[in-house]
Amino acid sequence: MVIARSTGLVRIPEAMSSVDAAPLLCAGLTVLSAIRQVGSRPGALVAIQGIGGLGHLGVQYANRLGYRVVAIARGTEKAALAKQLGADEYIDSSVEDPGTALQNLGGAGAIVATAASGSSMSPLLPGLPPRGRMIVVGAATDPLTVSTGDLVFGTRTITGSLTGSAIDNEDNLDFSMRHNVRPMTEVFPLADAPKAYERMMSGKARFRIVLDMAAG
Structure with missing residues (x-):
């Protein structure tokens, strides 16, 4: 027998399998909560850094929310997958500076950093336009280092994001079901x-x- 607080329980749509629901209840809610902080208009450029457990869902959510999505990862092996998931652009950070590449695309109104690597997040900040925001959800063991000039003169923001409430998760599962977001x-x-x-x-x-x- 399992005893749980009713306030912490989440209704799972009948048509959704438990295998799909399990990752969405954790990784899915994490990235969706972060993307909902973006605040940009539909059609704006949003970058998802890292195509892993968090990022592969982040690309789908950003696409379904109507953003123009750029995926950032190392190497070319995930480029086709990123496009399949809904990315409009792909940046290989092993061959080009991701901040410069984002600026060449017009600048990302927001970057959701999912890779658990502070060193891979650090070059992203210059890819934001003035008042752009980088939202960090990947917990890294190494520090994220930034130039104070990139923050001050670019009026940019770095913020962290965690998950959400039980009702947020019900909304997340409903959205995922209706818009075919799958882990x-x-x-x-x-x-x-x-x-x-x-x-x-x-x-x-x-x-x-x-x-x-x-x-x-």
Whole structure:
């Protein structure tokens, strides 16, 4: 038996599988809450940095909310996936400075930084126009370093974002259901939890590991 506060429970749409709901209740709410802070008009350029567990959902949400989406990641292997998820542009940060690339696109009204790397976030700030905002949701072990001039003279803002309330999550699942936002998952039976954990820690999972307690 599981006992939980009623205020913390979330209704899951009948047509949504538990495998899809599980990542959306955590990673999905995290990025959707961040994107809802953007405050730009539909059609504005919004950048999603990192195409992983958070970022692959962030690209979908930003696209469904009507933004022009640019995905930022290292290498070319995720370019096709980013476009498939709804990105209009792709920046390979291993071959070009992402801040300069964003400025060449007109500047991103907001950047949602999902990669757990402060060093990869630091070059992004110059890609914001005046009064642009970078919203950090990727928890990194190394610091994010910025030029004070980029903040002061660009009147730019860096802010962190976490998740949301139970009712926010119900709205999130409803939005995801209606707009076909889906996580990419790898499903393991509960008996293979150690193997699933190893797969997750290897960084090779695409992109969320889900344990199916009903699977044999």
